[in-house]
Structure formats: C-alpha cells, structure tokens
Amino acid sequence: MRLEELWNELLGANRFSLLCAYQIDVFGKEFQVGILDGVLCAHTQLMSAGTNGDLEGAVNDAIEQVLGSRAKELKLLIKANFRPAWAVVPQAEATILWLRNNLPHYADEILARARGSYQAALTSHAN
Numbered sequence: 403m404r405l406e407e408l409w410n411e412l413l414g415a416n417r418f419s420l421l422c423a424y425q426i427d428v429f430g431k432e433f434q435v436g437i438l439d440g441v442l443c444a445h446t447q448l449m450s451a452g453t454n455g456d457l458e459g460a461v462n463d464a465i466e467q468v469l470g471s472r473a474k475e476l477k478l479l480i481k482a483n484f485r486p487a488w489a490v491v492p493q494a495e496a497t498i499l500w501l502r503n504n505l506p507h508y509a510d511e512i513l514a515r516a517r518g519s520y521q522a523a524l525t526s527h528a529n
Contacts, residue, residue, distance in 0.1 A: 406444035421449075428457070428495055429517040431510075434502045442491075450492040456523040457516075458494035464515035465497075468508055476505075 409420060422445065426433060435442075442448065450457060466473040480500045491499065498516075501509040 403440050403444070406441065410444060428498050429513045429520075431502075433495075433498060435499050438499075447490045448492065448495060450495060456527075457520055458492075458497075460516040460519035460523060461494050461497050461512070463519055464512045465501075467515055468512045 406422075409422075413420060424441065426438075462477070465476065469476060480497055483500070483504075498513065501512060505512075
C-alpha cells in the first residue's frame with residue numbers, strides 16, 4: 403500500500419498515466435472486497451485480463467447452473483446493488499465480488515464451475 407501511495411503522490415505532481423499489474427486469481431477466495439479494498443481505493447479502474455467476454459459468460463453460465471430459475475432475478479439484483487466507491491470494475495469481476503460478499507454459501511460452487519468453463523474457453527481459443 404505504501405508503494406501505491408508513493409505512485410499516487412507522483413501522479414499528483416506530474417501528468418502521466420500509470421498502469422499497475424497485479425496477478426489476482428478472481429476465482430480464488432482472496433478475491434474479496436474486504437481484502438482488496440486498499441488496492442482498489444488506490445486505483446481509478448480495474449481492467450479485466452479476460453478476453454471476448456469469456457469471463458463474464460463463464461460466471462453467468464455458472465450462476466444459472468447453480469441457481470437455476472433464481473439466476474435471472476439474482477443477476478438483476480447484482481446489477482442494481484453493486485456500486486463500488488472505488489475503482490471502476492468490469493462486470494464479471496464485479497459479479498464475483500458481489501457473490502463473495504452477498505452469497506458466500508453459493509459463491510465457491512458458482513466460481514468453481516465458472517473457473518472450469520473459463521479455462522475451457524481459453525483452451526479452445528488457443529487451439
């Protein structure tokens with residue numbers, strides 16, 4: 403966090419753009435608002451490493467697989483209630499953070515399925 407503070411001081415004194423890179427497993431238990439809050443507060447935007455909407459598709463499909471008929475109303479609830487005060491977060495990552503924070507009993511199962519679908523999509527793109 404101290405490094406982030408120093409970068410932000412330098413950014414305030416000079417005009418330049420800075421892109422930070424953090425290796426974060428968005429499917430892992432560590433990807434939670436409480437754990438990432440300090441890092442996210444130090445940034446204006448989070449960019450997804452996912453391509454072609456594969457991550458968002460994998461998360462949405464997993465929600466439907468686990469929650470069935472309740473998935474549609476849950477997705478509406480997620481969009482309506484997730485307004486982070488810090489960085490702009492891509493939809494897939496915002497959904498994962500919302501699940502971890504608000505649906506912890508289902509989050510592990512949903513994200514395990516999403517991880518499998520996402521990895522399969524990456525493999526098919528590579529071939």
